[in-house]
Every structure is written in C-alpha cells, then in structure tokens.
Amino acid sequence: MNRIKFFITLIIFLSILMTACLPSPSNGGGKRTITVYAFSVMKESLEKEIYPAFKEKWRKEHGEEIEFTSSFAGSETVVNQIQQGVPAQIAILSIERDVTRLIQSGHVPSDWYVTAQKGIVNKTPFVILVRKGNPKGIQDFPDLAKEGVKVIHPDPVSSGGAQWSILAIYGSELLKSEKAGAKDEAKALETLKGIWKNVVSTPGSAREARTQFETGFGDALITYELEGLLMKQANAPIEVIIPKSTIFSEHPVAIVDKNVKADERPVIEAFRNYLWTDEAQKIFVKYHFRSVTNDKLNENNPEFAKIELPFTVQQFGGWDKAYPDVIEKIFRDQVQKK
Amino acid sequence: MSSVRHVRGFDIAKPLSIFTMVGVMLPLILLPLASIFIYGTSSGLDKFWQALIAPEAIFALQLSLVTSFWATLFNVIFGLFAAYVLTKYKFWGSNALTVIISLPTAIPTAVAGFSLLLLWGPYGLLGRFTDQYFHIMFTAFAIILANIFVTFPLAFGVIKPVFETMSQSLEEASATMGATRWQTFWHVTLPSLRGAIVTGALLTFARAIGEFGSTILVSGNLASRTQTAPLYIFAKFNEGQVEAANAIAIVLALFSFFIFSVLFFAQSWLDKK
Numbered sequence: 257m258n259r260i261k262f263f264i265t266l267i268i269f270l271s272i273l274m275t276a277c278l279p280s281p282s283n284g285g286g287k288r289t290i291t292v293y294a295f296s297v298m299k300e301s302l303e304k305e306i307y308p309a310f311k312e313k314w315r316k317e318h319g320e321e322i323e324f325t326s327s328f329a330g331s332e333t334v335v336n337q338i339q340q341g342v343p344a345q346i347a348i349l350s351i352e353r354d355v356t357r358l359i360q361s362g363h364v365p366s367d368w369y370v371t372a373q374k375g376i377v378n379k380t381p382f383v384i385l386v387r388k389g390n391p392k393g394i395q396d397f398p399d400l401a402k403e404g405v406k407v408i409h410p411d412p413v414s415s416g417g418a419q420w421s422i423l424a425i426y427g428s429e430l431l432k433s434e435k436a437g438a439k440d441e442a443k444a445l446e447t448l449k450g451i452w453k454n455v456v457s458t459p460g461s462a463r464e465a466r467t468q469f470e471t472g473f474g475d476a477l478i479t480y481e482l483e484g485l486l487m488k489q490a491n492a493p494i495e496v497i498i499p500k501s502t503i504f505s506e507h508p509v510a511i512v513d514k515n516v517k518a519d520e521r522p523v524i525e526a527f528r529n530y531l532w533t534d535e536a537q538k539i540f541v542k543y544h545f546r547s548v549t550n551d552k553l554n555e556n557n558p559e560f561a562k563i564e565l566p567f568t569v570q571q572f573g574g575w576d577k578a579y580p581d582v583i584e585k586i587f588r589d590q591v592q593k594k
Numbered sequence: 595m596s597s598v599r600h601v602r603g604f605d606i607a608k609p610l611s612i613f614t615m616v617g618v619m620l621p622l623i624l625l626p627l628a629s630i631f632i633y634g635t636s637s638g639l640d641k642f643w644q645a646l647i648a649p650e651a652i653f654a655l656q657l658s659l660v661t662s663f664w665a666t667l668f669n670v671i672f673g674l675f676a677a678y679v680l681t682k683y684k685f686w687g688s689n690a691l692t693v694i695i696s697l698p699t700a701i702p703t704a705v706a707g708f709s710l711l712l713l714w715g716p717y718g719l720l721g722r723f724t725d726q727y728f729h730i731m732f733t734a735f736a737i738i739l740a741n742i743f744v745t746f747p748l749a750f751g752v753i754k755p756v757f758e759t760m761s762q763s764l765e766e767a768s769a770t771m772g773a774t775r776w777q778t779f780w781h782v783t784l785p786s787l788r789g790a791i792v793t794g795a796l797l798t799f800a801r802a803i804g805e806f807g808s809t810i811l812v813s814g815n816l817a818s819r820t821q822t823a824p825l826y827i828f829a830k831f832n833e834g835q836v837e838a839a840n841a842i843a844i845v846l847a848l849f850s851f852f853i854f855s856v857l858f859f860a861q862s863w864l865d866k867k
C-alpha cells in the first residue's frame with residue numbers, strides 16, 4: 257500500500273515540476289520576436305551576422321530589444337509549412353515561384369516587393385562540387401552524365417536549389433549551343449536525362465544534400481556556389497568546378513502578411529528593408545552570396561568565380577514560364593518519367 | 595531429438611549461442627550505437643560539453659522531457675481506464691475499440707502528424723473555427739497531442755493482459771466482504787497492476803521522447819520554441835554540425851539506457867508484496 261502512496265506522491269510531485277519547467281521561449285517574454293522561415297543555405301549569414309546586426313541597429317534607433325527565431329528547410333517545404341499555418345512572418349525563399357504560391361494562398365500580398373531588385377535579396381551561381389583531385393574528371397555539366405559518376409541532387413519537389421540546378425543544366429546547354437550556332441534543345445534534354453540517370457540520392461534540401469556529400473557519399477553535387485566556398489573555408493577535401501555557362505539563382509524575401517499584427521509591422525518591414533542596405537549586403541558577400549544592390553561590393557570577396565556565359569531565369573522568361581516549361585514539361589514529364 | 599554432447603559438464607552450445615547472439619547484435623545495434631559515442635566525443639570532451647550546454651540544445655531536451663511526461667501521464671491513466679472498461683464489460687463494438695486503440699502502432703508517425711494538422715491546423719476541419727481563439731498546432735500542445743497519438747497503445751497494451759489474467763475471485767471476495775467498487779479497485783486491483791503500470795509508463799515515455807516523424811510536422815520546428823531533442827538532432831545533422839547532433843543523441847541514448855535499466859531492475863522490487 258505504501259508503494260502506491262509513494263507513486264501517487266511521485267506523480268503529483270513530477271506534475272508540479274513539469275508544469276513549472278514547461279520551457280518558455282528563451283526570450284523570457286516581453287521582447288518582441290521576429291519569426292523567420294528560410295531556405296536551407298541562408299542559415300549562417302542570418303544567424304551569425306544579419307540578426308545580431310539588425311538587433312543592434314533597432315536597439316540604437318528605437319531603444320527596444322528584439323529577438324529572432326527561425327527554421328530552415330528546403331524552399332518548397334517552407335512554403336508548405338507556411339500554408340499549413342506555421343507562424344512565419346518573414347519568408348526567405350530560394351525561388352520566386354514559391355512567393356507566387358504564397359500569393360495564391362493569400363499569405364503574401366500581390367504587391368510584395370518595394371525595392372528596385374523586385375524582392376530579390378541576393379544571388380549566387382550554380383556550380384559543381386567534386387572530390388579533391390577531381391578523380392572523375394568533371395569539367396562541365398555534360399561530364400556528370402558520364403558513366404559511373406554518382407551525382408547527389410536535391411529533390412525538386414521540396415528544394416528550390418534543385419530546381420535552380422535543373423535550369424542551370426538545361427539552360428547552359430541551350431546557351432552554349434546557341435553561341436556555337438543554333439539552339440539545340442534535344443541535346444540539352446539528353447544531358448539532363450543523362451545526369452538524372454546518374455543521380456544516386458535526392459535529399460530534401462540543398463543543405464541536406466551537402467551533408468550527404470560531406471559524409472563521403474557520391475562523386476559530385478550541383479549546388480549554390482556559396483555552399484562550395486563555405487566547405488572550402490572549413491577545409492573540406494573538395495573542389496569547386498565552375499561550368500562554362502551557368503545560372504545565377506536569385507532569392508526573394510517576402511513578408512507573410514497573415515502572421516503580422518499591426519503593431520509588429522514597422523519592425524518587420526524595417527527588417528526586410530534592412531536586407532538591402534549596404535551593411536546587410538556586405539554581410540551576404542562575406543558569406544559568399546553575391547550582392548544584388550552594388551556590384552562593387554562583390555569585389556570584396558576574392559573567392560567569387562568568373563562565369564563565362566552567365567544567365568538568369570529571365571532566359572526562360574521568368575519563373576512564370578520556367579516552372580511549367582522546364583521543371584514540369586521537360587524535367588517532370590520527360591526526364592523523371594521514363 | 596539430437597543428443598547434445600556434454601564433455602565433463604561443459605556444454606559447447608552455451609558459448610556458441612552467446613557468441614552468435616552477440617555477433618548478430620554487433621553490426622546491427624552495438625556498433626551503430628558505439629559510433630555515436632565515438633564520433634560525439636572524437637573532437638574532445640570540451641567540444642562535446644559545449645554542444646551539450648548550448649541554450650538551444652538544453653531547451654530542446656527540456657521540451658522533450660516535459661511533453662513526453664504529459665503524454666505519458668495521460669496515456670497511462672487512459673490506458674488503465676480503457677483496459678478496465680474493456681475487460682470488465684463486453685459490449686457491441688468493444689472488440690473494434692480494442693483494435694482502434696492499437697492502431698497507432700502500425701500507422702506511420704508522419705501520418706499521425708498530418709492527421710493532427712488536418713484536424714487542428716489553422717485550415718483544418720476544426721482548427722479553422724478554433725484557431726483564431728487558441729492555437730494548438732505549432733505549440734507545445736501540438737507536440738503533446740502527437741506524442742499521445744503515437745504512444746496511445748503502449749500502456750494499454752501492457753496493462754490489459756494483466757487485467758485479463760487477474761483472478762476474478764480476488765475482486766469477488768473483496769466485494770462480498772462489503773467493499774465498494776472504488777475500494778476494490780484501490781486496494782485489490784491497483785496493487786496487482788503496479789508492475790504493468792510502471793512498465794507501460796516507462797515504455798510510453800521512452801517512445802515519446804524519441805518521437806520524430808509526427809512532431810516535425812506539427813511543431814513548426816522553431817529553435818528554442820518548438821524544437822524537441824530529436825528535431826534538434828535532425829536540424830544539426832542537416833546543417834553539417836554532426837558533433838552537436840551527436841552530443842544530444844548521446845544524451846538520448848543514455849537516457850533510454852537508464853529507462854530500460856530501471857524497467858529491468860524495478861520489476862523485482864515491484865513484484866514484492
């Protein structure tokens with residue numbers, strides 16, 4: 257009998273303890289918090305420098321302490337989370353199409369950008385990462401279609417980076433053939449098919465893909481240039497291969513109106529606008545994103561590669577056309593389905 | 595039957611079978627666990643400790659403990675109640691209810707997660723009416739709900755068989771001696787269920803604390819807000835911070851080791867009268 261009493265006492269004690277230490281968000285209340293959901297590779301620049309710098313700026317200008325909290329995943333996953341109702345106030349996405357999805361679901365207003373950059377906050381070219389010494393002799397995208405090359409490629413269903421990568425491969429083949437005489441769509445499709453045949457894994461985000469590559473899996477990874485430069489900075493045994501022609505991915509920022517209360521709007525808008533200041537753009541350049549406001553800033557980073565034939569999503573007529581024409585009609589219908 | 599050869603009382607089958615058993619366990623369970631410990635501490639205990647006391651990590655562990663506790667408390671009490679009802683009374687649909695309670699064992703945890711979202715999410719069946727007054731999804735409550743869902747059958751599954759084998763005569767004797775139902779339950783039924791209740795609670799707790807698939811969907815995965823320990827591990831692994839992921843993984847591994855040790859040694863103590 258005593259044992260039962262002991263258990264009941266124990267349970268009551270534990271209940272009190274557990275109620276007491278139900279962890280409250282670390283900011284200890286009072287402080288206002290900005291909730292950011294961003295695509296995977298934004299992590300370092302935001303958490304290490306952008307957040308602290310903006311906090312400091314806001315404290316100086318308004319005498320108020322603010323906090324940031326964030327979650328990172330593949331761009332398409334972020335959009336799905338927001339559409340399911342996560343309390344995101346700022347969305348930093350990999351592809352503009354994802355902003356369009358949020359506009360369609362009523363989370364973001366159709367007049368979502370205010371700057372001349374049309375909501376694009378930074379950019380970076382798509383490159384190929386290979387093992388040290390480049391044992392498979394990869395020089396450009398078509399080499400990834402060679403037999404025996406194991407390619408890691410994020411999943412276009414959840415990752416924006418994966419969609420950039422597909423546009424990079426397809427677009428670079430088009431552009432190169434165009435420069436050589438005539439646009440060769442059949443050859444571009446063949447290259448895409450050949451590379452996809454070699455894909456051994458499709459992780460959910462560009463960052464997951466990098467972690468897989470880092471743990472020793474695969475021969476090559478197509479990803480954002482900044483991922484390669486961050487890995488080199490950490491002395492990872494890899495090489496960055498710059499394709500002759502490749503796409504510059506451009507990353508939009510949008511305010512998720514639905515989750516912003518009237519009294520929060522000033523600080524949220526100030527944070528969004530801050531991302532286009534020289535201070536923030538310099539931080540992005542430091543973390544290997546390229547500035548979209550001032551090309552001069554990009555000279556501060558000596559690691560940036562020069563691309564012979566660069567292009568943007570405009571080559572396909574913007575995301576409104578690129579998504580149905582290339583990702584759906586070419587990749588999904590012709591490459592993925594055999 | 596083939597004869598087992600005994601050479602001066604030495605049974606070759608004994609070392610052989612132990613060796614085989616450990617040999618099978620080694621690559622499947624022991625080495626993977628060992629690699630967490632080796633990798634987690636490979637860059638020095640100092641780094642390991644740093645990873646452990648990171649505020650986000652501590653928060654994640656705390657959140658996991660608290661949410662698992664509430665889910666366990668609920669499921670043990672409900673499991674006890676449901677087992678009582680289903681063994682005492684036979685009624686139309688009672689078998690169906692037993693099956694339904696056991697269902698979450700086979701349902702993928704991700705399905706558990708989005709079924710909750712489809713119900714309580716801001717655009718869910720009920721959530722679209724209730725979410726403007728109080729939020730359930732993407733808070734600690736959502737994590738508790740998900741934990742309750744996926745561990746629902748565990749305590750019930752342990753308690754019900756004990757109920758069934760419990761001798762009716764004891765309870766009947768108690769009743770003839772003039773005890774009320776409540777007294778019978780309190781003084782006769784409950785004491786014989788001690789072992790089952792503790793086992794059920796620890797199993798439920800251990801399962802809840804490691805829950806991943808459903809919580810990643812319903813929690814929103816915000817660091818220091820709704821990120822549980824398993825989500826923290828996943829996030830750190832994806833960011834390439836494998837050491838940080840490992841530090842917390844070690845804590846969880848030690849924790850389950852502790853739970854199952856308690857389970858093992860407490861059994862005899864509980865069975866004592």
